[in-house]
Amino acid sequence: MKTKKLNIANLNNSRVAKNILKGILTIALTVSAVSCDETDEPNFDPQPDGIALNERFLDNRNNELQEFTLDAATGGVIVGNDGTEVTFPPNAFGINGTPVTGNVIIQLIEIYDKAAMVLKNRSTLGKKANGDKEALKSAGQFFIDAKQGTNELELLEMAEVQSRPVDFSDLDGGMKIFRTECDSLENNCDEIDGEGDWVEADEDNNGEQDDAQIKDGQGADGEYATYNYNIGTFGWTNLDRWYSYTGPKTEIYVDVPEGYNADNCAVYLSYDGEPTALARMDVWNTTLEMFTEHYGLIPVGQEVHIIVVTEIDDELHYAIQGTTVVEDHIEVVTSLSPTTQPALEAMINALP
Known part of the structure; x- marks a missing residue:
């Protein structure tokens, strides 16, 4: 051992110290000296x-949920508050494999920093194919979904996700796409049971893990780059690489x-x-x-x-x-x- x-x-106030003390101290109790009225009082401390x-975690995710309206027939581009762009092709939304028409509501959550990861309960713990777990370095986590009225929609065509702009000095060419079993907004990702672990994704079902592509861009503040990748289903995705x-x-x-x-x-x-x-x-x-x-x-x-x-x-x-x-x-x-x-x-x- x-x-x-x-x-x-x-x-x-350490449990370690208390357990040590319990092992080396013997407290002599005289039962006859203790009356029924001298039992331990209940602990009313907060x-x-x-x-x-868990309600706070869920509220934080709901409060950061952004919504956009697109025409299902034409598709289009949404841009999040932190700069994430998602591009949907025409007729990309459906129910049971059939494209829908009319307006659809796109939902988006962007997570780019540790505070958001903690307070939305979205850590970067990854699980490898052999079951080993290891920390991941993230370039962004995203929740993307679509609804029409009360109907949850499915993604019939691949959509492209583009991260917020990244300085060239901060680029990491090893970023890949990860998914999690904890794929809904409401699920509090019970990582104690492994539901919140991120696993390598295969969005196009070709048997290989998907890599993020780096694309150059030009903005008002000069040149920049973005991570780009495709998604085949709605839910949570994560741009990551193994800490290694x-x-x-x-x-x-x-x-x-x-x-x-x-x-x-x-x-x-x-x-x-x-x-x-x-x-x-x-x-x-x-x-x-x-x-x-x-x-x-x-x-x-x-x-x-x-x-x-x-x-x-x-x-x-x-x-x-x-x-x-x-x-x-x-x-x-x-x-x-x-x-x-x-x-x-x-x-x-x-x-x-």
Whole structure:
């Protein structure tokens, strides 16, 4: 059995410390001295609320949902607030394989930064064909859907997605297309069960993973480039490449305060130096009562920030801790603090 190494500054309110103390202390209780009226009083302190947290995630996605109207027969182009463009050919929308006519409503969500990933619960954890999981570096996540009245529409022709403009110095030629089983707007992507994992996509069903194409552009501010790719179905897509660290790797554990668990809070691992590499700690170890990950591919020596979020009495609470990963790492989070969502977004996007 491996010995877990603590990487901590303070063990107050830590489950690790409590378990250690339980093992070395024996408390003598004299039953005859305790009356029925001296039983433990119930704990009325505010508790983390997982239902409210998931509602916040869903509200954040709904609040960022943009809608556009197109004529189904002619198709057209929509442009999102962050610069994402989606081009639909004529007669691309249908029901049960039959093209529809008239106006259709196109829905779009764009996610380009870590704060949006955390607060919309859309991390960049990928699953390979052999089941191994590893962090992804993202160039953008997109939800694209179409409706006509109460009818959900299907995509009959390939549509083209173009990312927001990218500086040439920031281009990454290894970007590919990923999909997720968590493909609806309402699904809260239970990454504890793997539903939110991103997998390599084959949009044109040719048996090969789809690469993003880089195209040059010219705008008012000069030359730029974009990532371009095609989609064959509606839902979530992600522009990514594997983090692919070649050095030694390890598992990492996060010890959260007493009363916190996978049902009432979310824990994320933010990679320093990587603006869009964010993995959710997707395993709750019931024996250790800690969050961890079952892929064991965290780079030793990597500087990271642990992000913990929950909802308590309709107020967002958080903890952000920076650390350098050591072998068999245990990070202890002793408490969370109240904050507003704009303040937390600013803190997350200011991380290195």
